[in-house]
Amino acid sequence: MIPFLDLQAQYRSIQHEVDPVVRRVLESGQYVLGPEVVDFEEEFGAFCGTRHCVAVNSGTSALQMALMCVGVQPGDEVITVPMTFVATTAAIRYLGATPRFVDIDPVTLTLDVDQLHEALTEQTKAVVPVHLYGLMADMQPILDFARTHGLAVVEDAAQAHGAEYRGRRAGAMAELGCFSFYPGKNLGACGEGGAVVTNSETFAEQLRALRDWGQQGRHRYRFKGFNYRMDALQAAILRVKLGRLNDWTAARRRVASRFSDRLRDLGLVLPYEPRDRRGVFHVYGIRLERRDALRAALSERGVDAGVHYPVPIHLTEAHADLGYGPGDFPISEGVAATELSLPIYPELTVQQIDEICSAVIDALHAIE
Numbered sequence: 001m002i003p004f005l006d007l008q009a010q011y012r013s014i015q016h017e018v019d020p021v022v023r024r025v026l027e028s029g030q031y032v033l034g035p036e037v038v039d040f041e042e043e044f045g046a047f048c049g050t051r052h053c054v055a056v057n058s059g060t061s062a063l064q065m066a067l068m069c070v071g072v073q074p075g076d077e078v079i080t081v082p083m084t085f086v087a088t089t090a091a092i093r094y095l096g097a098t099p100r101f102v103d104i105d106p107v108t109l110t111l112d113v114d115q116l117h118e119a120l121t122e123q124t125k126a127v128v129p130v131h132l133y134g135l136m137a138d139m140q141p142i143l144d145f146a147r148t149h150g151l152a153v154v155e156d157a158a159q160a161h162g163a164e165y166r167g168r169r170a171g172a173m174a175e176l177g178c179f180s181f182y183p184g185k186n187l188g189a190c191g192e193g194g195a196v197v198t199n200s201e202t203f204a205e206q207l208r209a210l211r212d213w214g215q216q217g218r219h220r221y222r223f224k225g226f227n228y229r230m231d232a233l234q235a236a237i238l239r240v241k242l243g244r245l246n247d248w249t250a251a252r253r254r255v256a257s258r259f260s261d262r263l264r265d266l267g268l269v270l271p272y273e274p275r276d277r278r279g280v281f282h283v284y285g286i287r288l289e290r291r292d293a294l295r296a297a298l299s300e301r302g303v304d305a306g307v308h309y310p311v312p313i314h315l316t317e318a319h320a321d322l323g324y325g326p327g328d329f330p331i332s333e334g335v336a337a338t339e340l341s342l343p344i345y346p347e348l349t350v351q352q353i354d355e356i357c358s359a360v361i362d363a364l365h366a367i368e
């Protein structure tokens, strides 16, 4: 059986480095924030190419606080996509703001910049592009549009650690960039975690206060804040993994390119990487009409595939009150109905990659 994700294999590959740092933190008695978190922030900010990094307890908290920094309030609208993980929308709604969806581009599966104008209203405050599957959205036109109309841009880079657009890294292009370190992400903690990166000293200060009850100085509550701090254990483990991340990304890209070689000319839609971008393949998604049949046939052949995501956010029960319906975002709905995520992680062996490809080819014949 080839699992969709194999976090135990990842742990085995770094156990000799992780175990001692876990012990070091346990012995330190400093379990929340502290020097491990400060060091991780410095290292992850440098990795992204931003002056500041503020580590928090989840990617969702990162998005919520980043939107607070740019002044998103009840009644405001935030333009984003429905083809994303539910957290993007949830964070906007935590603030009492309204997500205003635009569809995705059918080729890159990221925000379709040609639809921004139609979504603009007097209430629009910000744009949240999502770097879906680890491929960055078309940032330059988004930033240009935002500048023209006085909007803020917050990157949802939760799937895109180290992804690049014209040589610049995810999170570093907009005012604020938000990351998740959920275990299954390309850089994952052994628990929950997240971060906001920014070049703004003001935002960084505000974020440091917000994540820690709004404090600026002990018992000086300057903002209505949260308990969104990062654990020292997570920071220490993330530091070890960050040291491997460039190698892991290169390995993911090798897996993706082998998939793309082997799965050509089978009538599948394969991931596309524009020349100005470098994806990090958080997900390797193929698309076909008979997705569910292929998924079942792969499972019979010992390959566990996933779907990201079966229901676009505008069609979820939780967000039905936004008033959208079927047919409103046909590209997103089409991807939701046809996408199948193959197992992809750095630890996959060449033999496993070939097994996955053979299983796909065999399964395609079987379901014909």
Ligand SMILES: *Cc1c(COP(=O)(O)O)cnc(C)c1O
Binding pocket: 057, 058, 059, 060, 061, 084, 085, 087, 088, 130, 156, 158, 159, 179, 180, 181, 182, 193, 194
């Ligand atoms: C994972 C994810 C999030 C949320 O991150 P958490 O750490 O799980 O809160 C937000 N946006 C996207 C696109 C994600 O994939």
